[in-house]
Amino acid sequence: MKRLLALYAVIAYAFLHLPLLILTVFSFNASRFTVWEGFSLDWYAAAVRDPQLVEAAFNSLVIAVVATVISTVIGTLCAYGLWKRGSRWFSGTLYLSLVTPEIVMGISLLAFYQWLFRFFGARLGMHTVIGAHVAFSIAFVVVVVIARLRTFDATLEEAAMDLGATEWQAFRSVTLPALAPAVGASALLAFTLSFDDYVITSLVAGVDSETLPMVIYAMARRGANPVVNAVSAFIVLGLTVLILAAEKLRET
Amino acid sequence: MKRRIFLMGLAGLAGCTSGRRPRLNVFNWSNYVAPDTIADFESEFGVRVRYAVYESNEEMLAKVISGNSGWDVVFPSNYFIRPMREQRLLTPLRHDWLPELSALRGTFRSPSWDPVLQWCVPYMWGGTGIVYNRKLTPPPASWSFLWDARLAGRITMLDDPSEVLGAALKKLGVSVNSTDPAQLRRAQQEALAQKPLLRAYLNAEVRDQLVAGDVLSAQLWTNTAQQALDGSPDLGFVFPSEGFPLYADNAAILRESRHPELAHRFINYLLRPRVSASIAGAARAATANGAAQALLPDAVRQNPTLYPPPEVLARGEWWETPPAAIQRLRDRLWTEIKSA
Amino acid sequence: MTRLRLYFLTPAALSLTLLFLAPLAIVLVYSLMNRGVWGGVELPYTVENYRRLLDPIYLGILLRSFLMAGAATLACLLLGFPLALFIARAGKRQSLYLHLVIVPFWTSFLVRTYAWMFLLRDTGLVNTALLALGFIREPLPLLYNSFAVLVGLVYGYLPFMVLPLYATLAKIDRSLLEAAADLGARPWQSLRRVIVPLAAPGIRAGAVLVFIPCLGAYLTPDLLGGSKTIMIGNVIQNQFTSSRDWPFGSAVSLAVMAVVMALLLGWLRREKERLL
Numbered sequence: 001m002k003r004l005l006a007l008y009a010v011i012a013y014a015f016l017h018l019p020l021l022i023l024t025v026f027s028f029n030a031s032r033f034t035v036w037e038g039f040s041l042d043w044y045a046a047a048v049r050d051p052q053l054v055e056a057a058f059n060s061l062v063i064a065v066v067a068t069v070i071s072t073v074i075g076t077l078c079a080y081g082l083w084k085r086g087s088r089w090f091s092g093t094l095y096l097s098l099v100t101p102e103i104v105m106g107i108s109l110l111a112f113y114q115w116l117f118r119f120f121g122a123r124l125g126m127h128t129v130i131g132a133h134v135a136f137s138i139a140f141v142v143v144v145v146i147a148r149l150r151t152f153d154a155t156l157e158e159a160a161m162d163l164g165a166t167e168w169q170a171f172r173s174v175t176l177p178a179l180a181p182a183v184g185a186s187a188l189l190a191f192t193l194s195f196d197d198y199v200i201t202s203l204v205a206g207v208d209s210e211t212l213p214m215v216i217y218a219m220a221r222r223g224a225n226p227v228v229n230a231v232s233a234f235i236v237l238g239l240t241v242l243i244l245a246a247e248k249l250r251e252t
Numbered sequence: 253m254k255r256r257i258f259l260m261g262l263a264g265l266a267g268c269t270s271g272r273r274p275r276l277n278v279f280n281w282s283n284y285v286a287p288d289t290i291a292d293f294e295s296e297f298g299v300r301v302r303y304a305v306y307e308s309n310e311e312m313l314a315k316v317i318s319g320n321s322g323w324d325v326v327f328p329s330n331y332f333i334r335p336m337r338e339q340r341l342l343t344p345l346r347h348d349w350l351p352e353l354s355a356l357r358g359t360f361r362s363p364s365w366d367p368v369l370q371w372c373v374p375y376m377w378g379g380t381g382i383v384y385n386r387k388l389t390p391p392p393a394s395w396s397f398l399w400d401a402r403l404a405g406r407i408t409m410l411d412d413p414s415e416v417l418g419a420a421l422k423k424l425g426v427s428v429n430s431t432d433p434a435q436l437r438r439a440q441q442e443a444l445a446q447k448p449l450l451r452a453y454l455n456a457e458v459r460d461q462l463v464a465g466d467v468l469s470a471q472l473w474t475n476t477a478q479q480a481l482d483g484s485p486d487l488g489f490v491f492p493s494e495g496f497p498l499y500a501d502n503a504a505i506l507r508e509s510r511h512p513e514l515a516h517r518f519i520n521y522l523l524r525p526r527v528s529a530s531i532a533g534a535a536r537a538a539t540a541n542g543a544a545q546a547l548l549p550d551a552v553r554q555n556p557t558l559y560p561p562p563e564v565l566a567r568g569e570w571w572e573t574p575p576a577a578i579q580r581l582r583d584r585l586w587t588e589i590k591s592a
Numbered sequence: 593m594t595r596l597r598l599y600f601l602t603p604a605a606l607s608l609t610l611l612f613l614a615p616l617a618i619v620l621v622y623s624l625m626n627r628g629v630w631g632g633v634e635l636p637y638t639v640e641n642y643r644r645l646l647d648p649i650y651l652g653i654l655l656r657s658f659l660m661a662g663a664a665t666l667a668c669l670l671l672g673f674p675l676a677l678f679i680a681r682a683g684k685r686q687s688l689y690l691h692l693v694i695v696p697f698w699t700s701f702l703v704r705t706y707a708w709m710f711l712l713r714d715t716g717l718v719n720t721a722l723l724a725l726g727f728i729r730e731p732l733p734l735l736y737n738s739f740a741v742l743v744g745l746v747y748g749y750l751p752f753m754v755l756p757l758y759a760t761l762a763k764i765d766r767s768l769l770e771a772a773a774d775l776g777a778r779p780w781q782s783l784r785r786v787i788v789p790l791a792a793p794g795i796r797a798g799a800v801l802v803f804i805p806c807l808g809a810y811l812t813p814d815l816l817g818g819s820k821t822i823m824i825g826n827v828i829q830n831q832f833t834s835s836r837d838w839p840f841g842s843a844v845s846l847a848v849m850a851v852v853m854a855l856l857l858g859w860l861r862r863e864k865e866r867l868l
Contacts, residue, residue: 123322204322207277208322218304
């Protein structure tokens, strides 16, 4: 069965990566239409030279990292707290957050921010986007972490406390390490949600906080634009290198 | 001690950056400037420009309706000028800050939506018509071509309530700006009858598919149509015989703008014939700037898609702002068409 | 309630109240108002928006959306479970494989969707390959219909199924599987009777994380469905953009949310399980 699984995995990964392959191939297309006309690096040059793209990429990264850290921390703690003893208010609110369509979250936050800003003279900006991303990510983190917690043996913590640990110490040394894959998976999920978000971000972003999906969306809506492909291929490559480097660092 | 120096250094840096060049925030339609337009403005006037784009008037309005969006200059279509004025979103223009205004000629010097150009300056204009693949014979002449069952699955319409209803209204022989509920409902029936024949409701995305030959005929705006024609010799464009709508995008300054003078300078810069001609060439759009039009090469100036001859243009109708109740009805009819 | 638990729950409570509940309350108020002509809302208050919902047009779309979301969720489960299992068993390479699942999603959603449009078009890669291999004689209509939307949804939400599944599968006690094998269970049997039940919380989490966004999806049906095959997400989105009817959009959203909540809680109660 292990071999069957491996074979299946290859097919599954091919399915997942096929569009990526396509757009990478077309990022080298000399023509701007989707008819192959020759090899060219023009679009990569154009992408790097575009200050708007570079700034948007930077914004996206900053927002995603900050929002991921915040929401993963808040979400993990919340999941732990709920695991210890449920709370109808929390369950209800988190479920509600999951069933809310993105556009509704976006519009509601926009309205809320605008109302709030009347008292503070503030404007939409990076902080409003980060707030929005945290808002929609928390529920995802909680769901993933708590799913793992439900298969975790609570008596382990009790044993630790019997041996003299405080609640906090028991959490930190016993439970948290066991949660590592779940926390990691949910952080990855939160990062992806944030980095790729278009709907909510486009509604609550200010003039200064354009993100990559917004810029790409604007470019791509006008028809196939190989610069978009170049940027995407770039991003994927860059982030992959980063991940691999982080892995290497962790291993040493 | 070292820490204090470091902090003071930071403060000094922060102080330095506050002496930056002023910045203008411009919100425009996508693909509506030439590659060097913004950069040239920035270097000539020693300012920075933040330039972002949108795909529809509604998108732009949603952003600016709050009154503190941060944008300075926007480009509403002609039929959006009145609503924006009524919502008190625009600031009146000072002609003494717009010496290049004389470059506008003819209709665009005193357009119907703003006869004294108090609120906006016409920028680019266009119409809606039918792009078709030359394989199809005979070539289309009327809107009913897009209702032809033989082309089922290979035609598209614009994903725009006004345009779809407008084409249906024209097919019925009435004005695109009709305010008669009965006519609008009949137009809706036409649109509903057409829907099963359509491949999709697409805007600029259909350009690619026309070039590739997947789609044989599409309702499209003239500038996008021209881009498609550029991409393939097999495509042609026609303005339907019953008539067609015309639109014009205009530069306007938001009332919330903190840099009205700089905004005027920008609009004035866009009015320069050379600048406008360069934009028209890059965007493949028709410029409203008469002086710029004169600078264009003959092939472009006489392009029948972008600058239709007077007898064709006479069949066109400018979009008008409908009254509130009719706007509501149109919106509801569109929801029903989409939901069917 | 211990103090630690209180501290742990406070940040979440604050964030959710401020950034979610308060804004949602505003939407509730909007749903009871009238629309401004050019967008926005205005008085007087009314329940007309909710009454409009009972029109068979909208109920039909709602049903269609449920079916589509359900199909997508099932497909994600069937496709995602083996993959999550594979990753969970990959030993040292788990992290790498997990990242490989996510990496395609660091490209823009729109770009991925356009890549799919390119693949599924009449002159796209899939049809060209099938024609060249002689399996078909005319291009198959793979784009601008429900099939394309389904492919798009499955593709877009697979990680949401894989990640929670992986999180539970990764920590399944190996000794349980060994015990099952010792008792004579073949791999398929131990899969069905040991692994799957143990992975149940992950399956539940994944199903919820896929079904609900799929229900509210609008970009995918918009682009891959050609703006013709619309789901309830499109209706909602249209109201906030081209149709300029925020109150109606708010009403539809809240109604859909209420229905989904009811189904979700009903399902969980029947399973005698909790998700959160």
